[in-house]
Amino acid sequence: TAKLGILISGRGSNMQSIVAAAGDAYEVVVVASDRPAAPGLAWALEHGIPTFALAPKDVGKQAYEAALDAALRAAGAEYLALAGYMRLLSDEFVAKWRDRIVNIHPSLLPKYKGLDTHARAIAAGDAVAGCSVHVVTEELDAGAVLAQAEVPILPDDTKDALAARVLAEEHRLYPRVLAKWLNR
Numbered sequence: 001t002a003k004l005g006i007l008i009s010g011r012g013s014n015m016q017s018i019v020a021a022a023g024d025a026y027e028v029v030v031v032a033s034d035r036p037a038a039p040g041l042a043w044a045l046e047h048g049i050p051t052f053a054l055a056p057k058d059v060g061k062q063a064y065e066a067a068l069d070a071a072l073r074a075a076g077a078e079y080l081a082l083a084g085y086m087r088l089l090s091d092e093f094v095a096k097w098r099d100r101i102v103n104i105h106p107s108l109l110p111k112y113k114g115l116d117t118h119a120r121a122i123a124a125g126d127a128v129a130g131c132s133v134h135v136v137t138e139e140l141d142a143g144a145v146l147a148q149a150e151v152p153i154l155p156d157d158t159k160d161a162l163a164a165r166v167l168a169e170e171h172r173l174y175p176r177v178l179a180k181w182l183n184r
């Protein structure tokens, strides 16, 4: 069984769907966050999953990433799933986990890398939006796409309504892709 670490910065709803779907496909061995107050951390603790949290600004980015890397390895993590982790990992960190980090991004990549994806899709007049699971490389949101799910953009859609529609697909897509990718 592949041992998976999850990195979060906030709510952690994708983390929850990944944990819920674990079964034989993978085991979630640690949840780590760059925000000690992330609500998802409390959920992980309540569910008996080891956690790690450290604010980069308290120790500097290098020391933060060194401590993160050490905690993930100490927990036995072999692969990492970014789930609403809102910080760019350094080239050095990515190199240490080469081809062992995946991310979910709320757009149909290569469209709308970065932030504010839903507002940008609506403003562009797109008919569809969605989410992508991709391999993490040094370049933001640019690694190989493993799978995508699409949702329609409705007339008079708001970015919040669209985000909720996409998020429901994220929760379905991410655990499925992880199970496949970790057992490929």
Ligand code: GAR
Binding pocket: 008, 009, 010, 011, 012, 013, 014, 015, 040, 083, 084, 085, 086, 104, 105, 106, 114, 131, 167, 170
């Ligand atoms: C999700 O929509 C995820 O795709 C997005 O943040 C949200 C996190 O929600 N990720 C990014 O924008 C990454 N740049 P969650 O904490 O409830 O999973």
